[in-house]
Amino acid sequence: MPLMSDIVAHYQSQFEQHRNAWSWSGDHSWQAWRQAGWNAFVARGFPSQRQEEWKYTNLAALEKLLLSCEPCVPDPLIWDRLAPQILLPTAQRIVLVDGVFMPQLSRLQELPSGVKVEPISAGAQRQGVYLRDLLQQACHTTPFGALNTALVSEGVWISLEPDAAMLEPLLVVHVTTRAHRATHGVNIIELADRSKLTVVEQSIGLTDQPYFVNLVSRWSLGESAQLEHIKLQQEGERSYHIALTQASQQRSSQLSSHTFALQGNLGRNDLQVSLQAPGAFVRLKGLYRVGGKQLQDIHTSIRHESPDCGSDESFKGILADSGRAVFNGKIFVAPQAQRTVSQQSNHNLLLSDLAEVDTKPQLEIFADDVKCAHGATVGQLDAEQWFYLRSRGIEAALARTLLIEAFALDIVASVPAYPVRTALEELLRGLIHE
Amino acid sequence: MNESAKTLEDLIAQEYQHGFETDVEADTIPRGLSENTVRLISARKKEPAFLLEWRLAAYRRWLGMNPPQWASVQHPPIDYQDIIYYSAPKSQKDGPKSLDEVDPELLKTYEKLGIPLHERAILAGVAVDAVFDSVSVATTFKDKLAEQGIIFCSFSDAVQHHPDLVRQYLGTVVPVQDNFYAALNSAVFSDGSFVYIPPGVRCPMELSTYFRINAKNTGQFERTLIIADRGSYVSYLEGCTAPMRDENQLHAAVVELVALDDAQIKYSTVQNWYPGDKDGRGGIYNFVTKRGDCRGANARISWTQVETGSAITWKYPSVVLRGDNSVGEFYSVALTNHRQQADTGTKMIHMGKNTRSTIVSKGISAGYGQQAYRGLVRIARSATGARNHTQCDSLLLGDRCAAHTFPYMEVKNATAQVEHEASTSRIGEDQLFFCRQRGLSAEDAVSMIVNGFCKEVFKELPMEFAVEAQKLLGVSLEGSVG
Numbered sequence: 001m002p003l004m005s006d007i008v009a010h011y012q013s014q015f016e017q018h019r020n021a022w023s024w025s026g027d028h029s030w031q032a033w034r035q036a037g038w039n040a041f042v043a044r045g046f047p048s049q050r051q052e053e054w055k056y057t058n059l060a061a062l063e064k065l066l067l068s069c070e071p072c073v074p075d076p077l078i079w080d081r082l083a084p085q086i087l088l089p090t091a092q093r094i095v096l097v098d099g100v101f102m103p104q105l106s107r108l109q110e111l112p113s114g115v116k117v118e119p120i121s122a123g124a125q126r127q128g129v130y131l132r133d134l135l136q137q138a139c140h141t142t143p144f145g146a147l148n149t150a151l152v153s154e155g156v157w158i159s160l161e162p163d164a165a166m167l168e169p170l171l172v173v174h175v176t177t178r179a180h181r182a183t184h185g186v187n188i189i190e191l192a193d194r195s196k197l198t199v200v201e202q203s204i205g206l207t208d209q210p211y212f213v214n215l216v217s218r219w220s221l222g223e224s225a226q227l228e229h230i231k232l233q234q235e236g237e238r239s240y241h242i243a244l245t246q247a248s249q250q251r252s253s254q255l256s257s258h259t260f261a262l263q264g265n266l267g268r269n270d271l272q273v274s275l276q277a278p279g280a281f282v283r284l285k286g287l288y289r290v291g292g293k294q295l296q297d298i299h300t301s302i303r304h305e306s307p308d309c310g311s312d313e314s315f316k317g318i319l320a321d322s323g324r325a326v327f328n329g330k331i332f333v334a335p336q337a338q339r340t341v342s343q344q345s346n347h348n349l350l351l352s353d354l355a356e357v358d359t360k361p362q363l364e365i366f367a368d369d370v371k372c373a374h375g376a377t378v379g380q381l382d383a384e385q386w387f388y389l390r391s392r393g394i395e396a397a398l399a400r401t402l403l404i405e406a407f408a409l410d411i412v413a414s415v416p417a418y419p420v421r422t423a424l425e426e427l428l429r430g431l432i433h434e
Numbered sequence: 435m436n437e438s439a440k441t442l443e444d445l446i447a448q449e450y451q452h453g454f455e456t457d458v459e460a461d462t463i464p465r466g467l468s469e470n471t472v473r474l475i476s477a478r479k480k481e482p483a484f485l486l487e488w489r490l491a492a493y494r495r496w497l498g499m500n501p502p503q504w505a506s507v508q509h510p511p512i513d514y515q516d517i518i519y520y521s522a523p524k525s526q527k528d529g530p531k532s533l534d535e536v537d538p539e540l541l542k543t544y545e546k547l548g549i550p551l552h553e554r555a556i557l558a559g560v561a562v563d564a565v566f567d568s569v570s571v572a573t574t575f576k577d578k579l580a581e582q583g584i585i586f587c588s589f590s591d592a593v594q595h596h597p598d599l600v601r602q603y604l605g606t607v608v609p610v611q612d613n614f615y616a617a618l619n620s621a622v623f624s625d626g627s628f629v630y631i632p633p634g635v636r637c638p639m640e641l642s643t644y645f646r647i648n649a650k651n652t653g654q655f656e657r658t659l660i661i662a663d664r665g666s667y668v669s670y671l672e673g674c675t676a677p678m679r680d681e682n683q684l685h686a687a688v689v690e691l692v693a694l695d696d697a698q699i700k701y702s703t704v705q706n707w708y709p710g711d712k713d714g715r716g717g718i719y720n721f722v723t724k725r726g727d728c729r730g731a732n733a734r735i736s737w738t739q740v741e742t743g744s745a746i747t748w749k750y751p752s753v754v755l756r757g758d759n760s761v762g763e764f765y766s767v768a769l770t771n772h773r774q775q776a777d778t779g780t781k782m783i784h785m786g787k788n789t790r791s792t793i794v795s796k797g798i799s800a801g802y803g804q805q806a807y808r809g810l811v812r813i814a815r816s817a818t819g820a821r822n823h824t825q826c827d828s829l830l831l832g833d834r835c836a837a838h839t840f841p842y843m844e845v846k847n848a849t850a851q852v853e854h855e856a857s858t859s860r861i862g863e864d865q866l867f868f869c870r871q872r873g874l875s876a877e878d879a880v881s882m883i884v885n886g887f888c889k890e891v892f893k894e895l896p897m898e899f900a901v902e903a904q905k906l907l908g909v910s911l912e913g914s915v916g
Contacts, residue, residue, distance in 0.1 A: 052504070056844075335834070350845065350850070352848055353848050354815075355846075355848060356845065356846045357843075357844075357845050358842070358843065358844045359843045360842045360843065362838075362840050363837070363838060364838045365838065365858050366836040367830075367833060368831065368835065369833070369860055370858060370859065371857075371858075373855070373857040374839070374855070375853075375856070376841070376843060376854040378850060379851045380848050380851075
């Protein structure tokens, strides 16, 4: 066995101690599944900046934290603190606190027919083989995906039957209340043919002490299915948020995903989409905002595996103080994926001399009948726009806010779900005017 | 298959035109690489001690290094012991005193290649330093240039006659430990060109080097060093060919450019090394390190390259923008056909204030060609007001080729403006239809569209080169449509 780094040894002891603690996964097959995840993590090791995928994101601080993965019983009385943070208070929702499903905080009574939302623990016994297969594919591709498999405590499983539709947004809320813990969660969304769902995923931190949230999401979209996904990252001041999302799309399915990485010490989102049948379309949008010494890292990968698919990607970043951002957007077009149309852009607004952005759009194209374009810019507020506002008597602070707002709200404007869009606009305005 | 498509197939299958071999007796050292090889090369060239020490240091560094794995090219591992590191045409052992003394066989070779070495050179106004395998065989116009204090000679001559300049600048732009191939080159480089332009002098003619790999199993490791002193200007051209062979041959060159205050260097390359046959047998591995250093304020370095040859190209001509207000430019057309692979691009490192850089990269892939643009734009914290614009476009001809783009942007200064745009597409049916409808043949139409695609780069090339580049593309490209 190769020499283990301290952090791997730490997680190994956590793994050994708690591997039997999650009641839902006690049987032998689940144990073997966890073990496979653990082995993959050990093989990959804890990531360092020597690896291309982590070149610009330094995890040394996370590596030094010896966080507990022990299962806990959360305080059910946090609702008063949580409520103001919930984006849509009246929507149906499923709430997990510190990696535990909280029925008393969730609202799942009014789901339309054909829509099932339940914690993984409930489905694990009933459909273990199916779930393991589903999660297996995800787990080993990144070190944290593998670690997630070894240590996952709970998750959300959403499935829609063919033709089912949930028109009101569904909320999935992951809350962290306790510090010095690492929580590993999963989100599964399965849309059968022609089904339709809007889901808002919120990650909320209620502590300003260090903690680590490690999420894995698996989405599958059947023929002509439509998924609209909005993610809001509102983590605590000293948090680490690492999330891997893998989506597969069948014929004529449509996926729209908006990522808003707004708060938190360090955030990393890996979004991997595979367009597997003709006519599938994906829209990935996002906004990251960093200040202080925060870092947000977005890695996206869109694989065009089949002809006649489309992708539209646009990420924007606002960087203040000593904030840092990383964007890596990969578009892959397979030899058979003729008539692919793909568009990608990344725009960054630097508001401080100490801020830094590292952006890398990336095209890998093996088919000839394609239209692929990408663009990336880094700059400061436009001098002419600034002058225009100032010359009309608008004071400096307001002019600045207005310009930043215009830059950011562009991404919000493309959120199709009306109630989510207005709630987001309000939230963002509040943040920008801070 | 319709008739026009057939003509295109014929055209695309056209063979390499410079694939002849010249039969000259050569002075060749045994194959293999060791400290003794390095010493032997140094001794043959009667080098001063400092250079031997430098070579040995590089060799020792090289031993501890690994070949880079990150490029998106594939080739079997190279056996560095199976290469001949020094090969010189024998009759040149004592060095030619004038052109008349140069082996007529050699001159014929260059004539075939169409290089203006004789009086034609005067008409063309091009001063040529021709490098044959490992040594420089003739440098024209030396005296005329010397009148203005310009030094243009082979690297070995520079080592003999201007050791101080060599010592001052060698390895300051590309340090020996820079990368695997640069370290190898530093250890075993055999010859190359040396240019020094004194302060305030505008070099009156285009300087040019022609590289040719002739002998079998040899590697070519040339080293070029160009220094433009304050306020001077030089335009430098480089061309390359090699005979057809079934084995792969290694070419690992290093080019260093130094531009001091207000100086300007324009470096143009038309690279037409043997690309291998249509099944990918043979061809040159072109692993080259090229870098310019804008050391002074208002300096300007411009790279223009047309890459049509080589089995594998691994090349990133870069500019370090150290001086305030300095400018870096990179214009590139790269073509991969048959089984060729190219991983090429540039690095622009902005350090000085108000530094500017422009990158225009045009990639054309046909057949099974694999092509990648890999670029880095780094804006250091000190580079207030820096500006970069990057444009990289790929054109795909045929459904078996590939084009990749890997641009890195690292920005640490809020006043910087960095823009990148890229597109990938093929020649549109409608464009072709438009041309065909107006009576152009399919191949003329494709040639016209491709030339239009490359125009931004070709206009940066000196006249003679632009014509040659267009012809080269014409030969190896037309078709793959229909």
